[in-house]
Amino acid sequence: MSTGVDRINRGVLALLGVLFLAAGAAGLALSLGAFGTGLVDTPVVPDTVRAFAAETPWFWWAAAAVCLLVALLAVRWLLVQLRTSTVSRLDLTTDPRDGITTLHTSALTSAVEDAATAIRGVHGANARLHDQHGDRLHLAVDLTEHADIADVRAELETRLVPDLRRAAGADLPVDIDLHPGRARSATRALR
Incomplete structure (x- = not known):
């Protein structure tokens, strides 16, 4: 869901919550005689x-x-x-006359996560395939404390993304988020 829709949902729900809270408080105050005893028995x-x-x-x-x-x-x-906008299957069919080819995205994202985690300096990775104006892969990579960000980025862009696109058989857009030092902060939180 887009952030604009999320913002509107939060705004409308907050407004409704405030209105219902005010109506409930006014009704309670009215029944307790805050606005005069003559209104207490009014239907x-x-x-x-x-x-x-x-x-x-x-x-x-x-x-x-x-x-x-x-x-x-x-x-x-x-x-x-x-x-959610998460995609469960990726259609790889080029010509329906030759048959239909689909790929379960869990297999694709697991392979991407494993390949990213194998890179030196990467502590963990999380991949999700979303359908936002076409299929798009989002890869969040948690780096170790002493990871070389430039090396990790180069490895992701020159090896992992081309391998992913070759496996998917399409020029799949990929968004990569690098989170430096997140492994260190998670380790400190566990202690």
Whole structure:
């Protein structure tokens, strides 16, 4: 999910949270007599609205339809939040008449992680294939404390990425994040 959508989700949820918190606090203060004792026994729904609801048979059907619509929109929003852009299979088919070739991305990412971890100065690696306007591999590499960043970068760019593209049979875009000294900070945190 993009950072723009994440920001909007956080903003809307924070706004709704503040509104519901304010409404709950106002209702609690009203019931405890903070706004005067005359309002304590006042019903939440005015008499005219209650009378309209009682006299109009379609009112509760309309209210149920609105509640159902809100529930369906909430479920749809929740499903969108749970969806990730991670790809599970990579289609390598060049000509469907010759057959279909797919590659499980877990096999590809495991091989990339193993190859990256074998490079001197690399403590760990994490690879994920995402579908953001086309397939794209993201490789996060944790370096040791004394790793030569230039050597690791050159090894990744001249050996690992070309081997990956050759294996995938495509000019797959690769984003590489180098995290210097992360292994040292993780070791200190464990002590």
